[in-house]
Amino acid sequence: MLPTLVDSGDLEETREIISNAYSPYQLDCLGDPREFSAWYAEDGFPGITLSGLRYGSPHLAAETLIKPAPLGTYLLVCEVTHGRVTVSSPGREEYGVGPGGTYVLDPYRGFQVHWSPGARMATVRLAREDVERAAADALGVEGPVRARFALGGAVSPQAARSWAGISEAVRREVVGGGVARTNPLVATHLTQTAAALLVGTQRLITTGVDARRTGAVSHAAVRRAMALVEERPERPYTLADLAAAARVSPRALQEAFRRHLDTTPLGHLRDIRLERARDDLLIAGRDGSATVSDIAYRWGFGNLGRFAAAYRARYGEPPSTTLNSAGS
Incomplete structure (x- = not known):
């Protein structure tokens, strides 16, 4: 249901188009090149791009190997929907992912992905600056941090469900032609919520900050919510309103208020x-x-x-x- 950019059996055509959509990358067919095929589609709204990608056919034997350059300015959250992929950072990590599994590719790593025949995934693309702003809030520092992610998926089954919820909300907004395309405020709120949930649900690793505080929101988020409340306390705010203003998830804002003020946002x-x-x-x-x-x-x-x-x-x-x- 996304606009298709590639539906081809041509290796070079696929490499050129998807390199332009993501980052330059090496693309190899592991098997009979006549069995190679690819499909790629994408759409989105300001702040988030949603895409679908498939390599090969489950009815044929050829596998596919891709080796992209580091992403640089954005992150990808990848969910395998069919088949199986193995993603690895050479010399560091390797992670096998089947249907329903997710992994995060941050902007800094080199990696490769080995696709089984006909494997398919959906990806959510977020700007690095949005995610690193959310990571700073989560880790209690004032400026952006160099946010990196382990390949091991969500931190818990509950976290996986939370990420699945925002991912589905984004998908409905994109596929259903929602107002985020034309309403910058809605697009910004969805983007900020997705970035905060990414940081709060996936395995964040950082350097130069206390990574043990992952998931704890900084006082900066509390200050943003407090400023909104103190400016117009007569307005009928909900917890979701305050969390959007603070650029974190509702649950994270609740935890931050309890930690820093021993109360709740609505309290x-x-x-x-x-x-x-x-x-x-x-x-x-x-x-x-x-x-x-x-x-x-x-x-x-x-x-x-x-x-x-x-x-x-x-x-x-x-x-x-x-x-x-x-x-x-």
Whole structure:
């Protein structure tokens, strides 16, 4: 369902077109060259490119070997959908992947991929700068880091499911002609979420930073969410809204708030709203400009009973007492 760029049995034609789409690479047919075939298709929106790639036929014997140059400016997350591939960094790692398995190719490694006949995969391409910004947030450093990934797939079955979820969301957006093509805000949010999930779910390895903190979001992400909340606390934010502004996943933002502030993002939002409500109660008590219910609704508390309970728990008195005492 993606636009096809290559559907050919010509080795040289395939090498030229896919080299232009990815990076220059060596392409060899391991077997009868008359059995070589390739299919390549891609589409996307600003920030993410989705592609499909197949080499050979499951009904024939010829295998395929590719040796791309380092990717340089982007990363590839590869999911094998049919057949089997073996990806390796010569002298370092080797990883066999079957249907449903994933691996990440970072911009810095040389690698080769051995394709069984008819093997097929889908890839998600992300800019290196987006991923390395997400890695900096995850590792608690201010600037981008040189993010590299081991070939061993996701860090856990739960992480694999999380990555599969964002991958499917991207696929639906691309194949279904979603608004990310024409709405830069949506495209940016999807790209940032995908980059954060990549860092949080795959085996990140780095140099010069504490890689043991992989998956822990830095205070920089907390500050971004706090700035949004403190600027417009009356708006009906969801956890997803705050996570998008922080450029991390909702779960990662929850963990960061617990670590740095011993609260949750929505708990922090509630506290800010209570502070603003108290300020307004003190003003209204002096000039009679509003009631308790006016102020509660103004700051997003739709249930007066819950507002009163939260206010009493924080300030030791009901909001009506604050209002009346200010005027006395």
